[in-house]
Amino acid sequence: MTExxxxxxxxxxxxxxxxxxxxxxxxxxxxxxxxxxxxxxxxKPELLSLDLQAELNHKADxxxxxxxxxxxxxxxxxxxx
Numbered sequence: 001m002t003e004x005x006x007x008x009x010x011x012x013x014x015x016x017x018x019x020x021x022x023x024x025x026x027x028x029x030x031x032x033x034x035x036x037x038x039x040x041x042x043x044k045p046e047l048l049s050l051d052l053q054a055e056l057n058h059k060a061d062x063x064x065x066x067x068x069x070x071x072x073x074x075x076x077x078x079x080x081x
Contacts, residue, residue: 004046048079 001007012029049055050072057065071079 050076050079 010029012025014025017025048068050068052065052068068079
């Protein structure tokens with residue numbers, strides 16, 4: 001949306017807790033995201049480096065790595081700007 005702002009859409013599913021309402025699950029997810037928001041908002045450096053050698057990547061980072069390679073192929077120099 002802007003250089004330092006974005007909108008995120010997330011699909012959440014479950015295979016447990018069918019006795020709980022969807023609203024309860026939504027409120028739980030909102031709580032988790034609110035607790036983690038400060039991590040994202042205080043990240044330094046703010047701009048996502050496309051140099052994959054600049055940091056240690058793990059198997060869990062596969063989507064980030066693919067995204068950053070794609071941005072680099074498009075001629076980007078930093079992520080999401």
